[in-house]
Amino acid sequence: MNRPALQEFKAGFFRALAHPVRIRILETLSTGERSVQELQQALDLDQPVVSQQLSVLRARNIVEPRKVGTTVRYTLSDPLITKLLAIAREIFNNRLVGTQSMLKELQRETRK
Amino acid sequence: MNRPALQEFKAGFFRALAHPVRIRILETLSTGERSVQELQQALDLDQPVVSQQLSVLRARNIVEPRKVGTTVRYTLSDPLITKLLAIAREIFNNRLVGTQSMLKELQRETRK
């Protein structure tokens, strides 16, 4: 096999990115390793929410856990994911954005 | 505004890519404009399936229709989408693939 399996796999990958919290997690990890707790605080979310979304990303090998004593630290499993997010941002920036205010916010992000 | 709206927007974009048929459509459009019929034949799908998935892509401004008489021809609304798919392919190629057979198929795609 086979085409169908491959296409399903690709779709699964994008589905894993298709969630606001997961995108925020990935964007945070783009700047370096974080523990669950650090993510939780940075994104102001309940702990189970973070763990659960991390487990979705883990299932797709998008993110990698590393145990350090009682904490677990996560990294992107591939630096290209950062690049992918950057290109997505360019696309939004170019023309996919509907509202002025989102455009502004996007440009703020792109600048940094 | 505002953060939440932007993150929702980004998630929506990825959600639009998260479907085997839509990915195949985008990969086909990466090589140039196509009519609905051409897509339908190239991908061996029923007409309503193609139109329906095109409408999902249209809703996100990922794809653009152009009427030519009684047919409608579609293009990617941004060439960066091709680049995005290429990077996704690199990521799969690097390490996200679980099975040998998918890996082979992927490499076949990447080569061309």
Place this chain on the structure above:
DNA sequence: ATCTAATATAGAAATATATAGATACTCGTG
């Protein structure tokens, strides 16, 4: 005006995903 080819939309049933809260697990420390 009617017919036909090409495309688009609608509706219903099946399936998948999201969300929130409670609970379970794991590891180091006392």
Place this chain on the structure above:
DNA sequence: CACGAGTATCTATATATTTCTATATTAGAT
């Protein structure tokens, strides 16, 4: 070995997406 901090999983309910099939729309030709 019991405890606590940090993580992970489970369950239930709500919501969204997918898939199929039928039908509607649109533009050009007769």
